[in-house]
Amino acid sequence: xxxxxxxxxxxxxxxxxxxxxxxxxxxxxxxxxxxxxxxxxxxxxxxxxxxxxxxxxxxxxxxxxxxxxxxxxxxxxxxxxxxxxxxxxxxxxxxxxxxxxxxxxxxxxxxxxxxxxxxxxxxxxxxxxxxxxxxxxxxxxxxxxxxxxxxxxxxxxxxxxxxxxxxxxxxxxxxxxxxxxxxxxxxxxxxxxxxxxxxxxxxxxxxxxxxxxxxxxxxxxxxxxxxxxxxxxxxxxxxxxxxxxxxxxxxxxxxxxxxxxxxxxxxxxxxxxxxxxxxxxxxxxxxxxxxxxxxxxxxxxxxxxxxxxxxxxxxxxxxxxxxxxxxxxxxxxxxxxxxxxxxxxxxxxxxxxxxxxxxxxxxxxxxxxxxxxxxxxxxxxxxxxxxxxxxxxxxxxxxxxxxxxxxxxxxxxxxxxxxxxxxxxxxxxxxxxxxxxxxxxxxxxxxxxxxxxxxxxxxxxxxxxxxxxxxxxxxxxxxxxxxxxxxxxxxxxxxxxxxxxxxxxxxxxxxxxxxxxxxxxxxxxxx
Amino acid sequence: xxxxxxxxxxxxxxxxxxxxxxxxxxxxxxxxxxxxxxxxxxxxxxxxxxxxxxxxxxxxxxxxxxxxxxxxxxxxxxxxxxxxxxxxxxxxxxxxxxxxxxxxxxxxxxxxxxxxxxxxxxxxxxxxxxxxxxxxxxxxxxxxxxxxxxxxxxxxxxxxxxxxxxxxxxxxxxxxxxxxxxxxxxxxxxxxxxxxxxxxxxxxxxxxxxxxxxxxxxxxxxxxxxxxxxxxxxxxxxxxxxxxxxxxxxxxxxxxxxxxxxxxxxxxxxxxxxxxxxxxxxxxxxxxxxxxxxxxxxxxxxxxxxxxxxxxxxxxxxxxxxxxxxxxxxxxxxxxxxxxxxxxxxxxxxxxxxxxxxxxxxxxxxxxxxxxxx
Numbered sequence: 001x002x003x004x005x006x007x008x009x010x011x012x013x014x015x016x017x018x019x020x021x022x023x024x025x026x027x028x029x030x031x032x033x034x035x036x037x038x039x040x041x042x043x044x045x046x047x048x049x050x051x052x053x054x055x056x057x058x059x060x061x062x063x064x065x066x067x068x069x070x071x072x073x074x075x076x077x078x079x080x081x082x083x084x085x086x087x088x089x090x091x092x093x094x095x096x097x098x099x100x101x102x103x104x105x106x107x108x109x110x111x112x113x114x115x116x117x118x119x120x121x122x123x124x125x126x127x128x129x130x131x132x133x134x135x136x137x138x139x140x141x142x143x144x145x146x147x148x149x150x151x152x153x154x155x156x157x158x159x160x161x162x163x164x165x166x167x168x169x170x171x172x173x174x175x176x177x178x179x180x181x182x183x184x185x186x187x188x189x190x191x192x193x194x195x196x197x198x199x200x201x202x203x204x205x206x207x208x209x210x211x212x213x214x215x216x217x218x219x220x221x222x223x224x225x226x227x228x229x230x231x232x233x234x235x236x237x238x239x240x241x242x243x244x245x246x247x248x249x250x251x252x253x254x255x256x257x258x259x260x261x262x263x264x265x266x267x268x269x270x271x272x273x274x275x276x277x278x279x280x281x282x283x284x285x286x287x288x289x290x291x292x293x294x295x296x297x298x299x300x301x302x303x304x305x306x307x308x309x310x311x312x313x314x315x316x317x318x319x320x321x322x323x324x325x326x327x328x329x330x331x332x333x334x335x336x337x338x339x340x341x342x343x344x345x346x347x348x349x350x351x352x353x354x355x356x357x358x359x360x361x362x363x364x365x366x367x368x369x370x371x372x373x374x375x376x377x378x379x380x381x382x383x384x385x386x387x388x389x390x391x392x393x394x395x396x397x398x399x400x401x402x403x404x405x406x407x408x409x410x411x412x413x414x415x416x417x418x419x420x421x422x423x424x425x426x427x428x429x430x431x432x433x434x435x436x437x438x439x440x441x442x443x444x445x446x447x448x449x450x451x452x453x454x455x456x457x458x459x460x461x462x463x464x465x466x467x468x469x470x471x472x473x474x475x476x477x478x479x480x481x482x483x484x485x486x487x488x489x490x491x492x493x494x495x496x497x498x499x500x501x502x503x504x505x506x507x508x509x510x511x512x513x514x515x516x517x518x519x520x521x522x523x524x525x526x527x
Numbered sequence: 528x529x530x531x532x533x534x535x536x537x538x539x540x541x542x543x544x545x546x547x548x549x550x551x552x553x554x555x556x557x558x559x560x561x562x563x564x565x566x567x568x569x570x571x572x573x574x575x576x577x578x579x580x581x582x583x584x585x586x587x588x589x590x591x592x593x594x595x596x597x598x599x600x601x602x603x604x605x606x607x608x609x610x611x612x613x614x615x616x617x618x619x620x621x622x623x624x625x626x627x628x629x630x631x632x633x634x635x636x637x638x639x640x641x642x643x644x645x646x647x648x649x650x651x652x653x654x655x656x657x658x659x660x661x662x663x664x665x666x667x668x669x670x671x672x673x674x675x676x677x678x679x680x681x682x683x684x685x686x687x688x689x690x691x692x693x694x695x696x697x698x699x700x701x702x703x704x705x706x707x708x709x710x711x712x713x714x715x716x717x718x719x720x721x722x723x724x725x726x727x728x729x730x731x732x733x734x735x736x737x738x739x740x741x742x743x744x745x746x747x748x749x750x751x752x753x754x755x756x757x758x759x760x761x762x763x764x765x766x767x768x769x770x771x772x773x774x775x776x777x778x779x780x781x782x783x784x785x786x787x788x789x790x791x792x793x794x795x796x797x798x799x800x801x802x803x804x805x806x807x808x809x810x811x812x813x814x815x816x817x818x819x820x821x822x823x824x825x826x827x828x829x830x831x832x833x834x835x836x837x838x839x840x841x842x843x844x845x846x847x848x849x850x851x852x853x854x855x856x857x858x859x860x861x862x863x864x865x866x867x868x869x870x871x872x873x874x875x876x877x878x879x880x881x882x883x884x885x886x887x888x889x890x891x892x893x894x895x896x897x898x899x900x901x
Contacts, residue, residue: 023881023882023886025878025882026537026881027881027882027884027885028885029885029889032889068882315767317766317767336769336771337766337767337769338769338770340769341768354761354764355763355764355766355767356764356767357764358757358761358764358765359761360760360761361757361761365753365756365757368753369764369765369770370768370769372753378750381749381750382748382750383749383750383752383753385748409538412537412538
């Protein structure tokens with residue numbers, strides 16, 4: 001005991017979490033007896049797969065969740081962190097994965113939100129702008145106090161989020177997967193800022209599952225797997241492979257070996273596609289490309305450059321406004337989703353919790369959504385539960401879904417297993433075309449690997465055409481046969497051959513720094 | 528082989544607690560009711576006993592209960608169909624009334640058709656009435672995005688006033704002392720299956736139970752039921768899977784309307800001599816309450832309707848034997864609704880049970896792992 005007390009007195013340690021156990025009200029054990037120690041002025045990597053409990057642990061620290069067991073020592077004293085306001089008062093701040101900014105307010109207004117300066121009873125805007133400028137200068141993170149959040153890029157917004165927390169005078173800064181939404185260039189910029197903050201004595205918790213980045217920027221790491229700590233180390237002492245092993249529990253090789261594509265006839269053909277949203281913004285401005293059978297075409301781009309509109313139009317979720325989309329030569333104009341699906345199109349929507357799966361229904365009911373009306377699953381409008389259960393069991397086995405059985409509710413599954421259920425449905429109907437939007441976003445390594453392999457399998461076994469949207473550039477390069485880059489509603493580049501293509505090469509086109517000539521881009525049209 | 532330890536999933540715990548919650552809601556509302564009786568009665572103990580067992584004390588009282596139960600079966604199964612597709616179409620209340628009106632038009636025609644056919648024709652006419660009423664809010668929502676709750680509530684007023692006009696005007700038998708239609712023809716009447724000292728139990732209760740079974744089959748065993756439940760659980764998912772959400776809502780309204788139509792015709796042609804409702808009488812609202820109690824499962828509507836009919840009969844008898852007014856039944860009904868709506872009821876012990884279970888599961892798994900390794 002004395003030994004431990006001594007360590008607590010050690011000025012180096014700013015925060016200790018001891019034996020933290022958190023069980024959610026659905027019975028999921030997110031954290032199991034976790035110990036974490038943060039030192040002053042370090043960047044501490046909290047590493048683990050999606051669902052390993054990183055975010056939960058930080059929510060406990062930030063007062064969002066209360067743990068069932070365990071205690072928190074802050075500067076040697078035990079504290080009960082009851083809510084985020086309390087955490088901020090103590091000097092603990094968190095930047096969430098999804099930004100908590102109000103789009104229609106200015107940077108300065110967002111900065112002071114929750115602690116607004118007032119003159120009498122009126123909001124003191126001048127003071128807010130002053131504070132913003134002051135903080136920005138102090139931490140060398142330049143922002144324009146008057147700019148509206150909705151006009152800013154993702155990297156810029158993140159800077160505002162970080163400043164907002166710094167303004168509250170925090171000592172510990174928690175960043176939840178800060179690079180998930182950034183391009184490689186923006187990530188580099190963020191790292192410069194973080195190292196700067198570290199030098200000023202801030203403690204930073206960097207949550208991530210991107211090991212390259214962790215290795216690059218962190219001083220020490222804590223690795224979580226399935227809610228437990230599987231390793232703690234100084235970064236110099238471990239290689240990326242070691243971290244990966246601690247994280248996944250086995251050696252992993254995320255490279256999937258695949259043969260070169262043997263493309264055949266054109267399946268999906270998009271010509272001069274345009275789309276204007278309800279605010280009058282042109283999200284798609286003359287997009288033309290082809291995807292051939294036996295080919296995986298990747299689509300890269302910073303979020304909001306027209307990818308969502310493109311996939312939603314092809315799937316029939318939003319109506320075709322201008323241009324032409326054909327599948328096997330047949331137009332999809334004026335066709336509903338059911339008609340498009342009847343043309344053997346499979347779809348994975350980027351938002352799986354809303355469009356991909358139905359939480360309160362069973363795996364069975366989720367898997368059958370696109371085929372319940374066909375024999376043998378139903379006859380004359382009456383369901384054949386036996387056939388449905390049989391098929392579901394088969395798919396659960398084939399896609400290695402971890403569950404209590406075909407009648408388990410989808411809400412009881414982990415994110416990776418939910419996506420496996422979605423994949424099981426969409427991949428098992430021998431599609432001519434698969435439109436897959438962010439199929440592995442936010443899921444664990446095992447499920448990611450399985451889904452990537454199944455996509456390649458579709459290309460090889462079923463000769464399907466695949467249009468793959470992803471924010472994970474390594475995934476795009478690894479899985480796709482060729483890639484188009486979207487920028488500002490247009491195709492900015494087409495890489496027919498991916499030899500020598502790296503994330504930073506794509507990044508330049510994604511940010512609009514570079515653009516290929518029209519002739520080069522037009523090569524994506526085959527007939 | 529793994530040792531078979533007792534395995535409970537979180538879903539099972541949740542189901543168990545949902546059952547306990549319903550039971551608790553009923554118990555609490557009854558206790559509240561006892562309290563009221565205690566305060567207001569001159570002979571509280573006797574009255575509480577009467578309230579608890581009255582319908583079982585004589586065959587005719589039991590018959591009365593079954594008679595009260597019959598219409599509730601139809602409206603509750605109709606609500607189940609609508610609610611499982613998450614269509615909050617509250618016009619069920621007046622759809623039942625409209626069906627009673629339109630069926631009576633046929634029922635009063637002398638020599639319209641022989642015995643079973645006359646009733647069937649009347650029921651079809653009844654269905655037409657309820658179909659029109661239930662489809663209006665559904666179509667308004669689909670075509671013009673008009674909130675179905677608001678439009679169906681408003682429609683209830685319109686149909687009530689329209690019905691009142693019809694009963695007092697065009698449908699009224701001239702010269703008859705009451706606002707009511709002509710006599711319902713014998714050929715259109717439902718057969719009486721039991722006549723217990725003046726309480727004539729008609730076939731309606733049997734038809735109602737059949738409707739509940741059919742409703743259950745539709746919801747859980749047919750393609751349409753699957754579509755409806757999927758639309759009800761997650762309309763975006765349903766749409767993205769290729770289910771035509773609009774079609775499901777329209778068909779759901781049609782099926783619900785048919786149950787209302789059959790139910791209203793059975794009620795009028797089984798129990799009454801003339802159609803004499805000057806306005807809707809709340810069977811739709813009762814149906815909503817029962818469907819909520821039954822968690823949208825038509826089979827559970829049978830005990831649900833029985834419960835409501837039971838306390839109503841009790842209240843009736845209490846009204847005759849003591850100074851307790853008949854409204855006591857409404858008190859029970861409202862308290863049950865409040866308790867059922869209180870989703871937070873028992874949430875703490877529920878969470879505790881789930882967490883304890885999760886811990887146990889984790890320990891079991893560890894033990895298993897250790898055994899496998901050892």
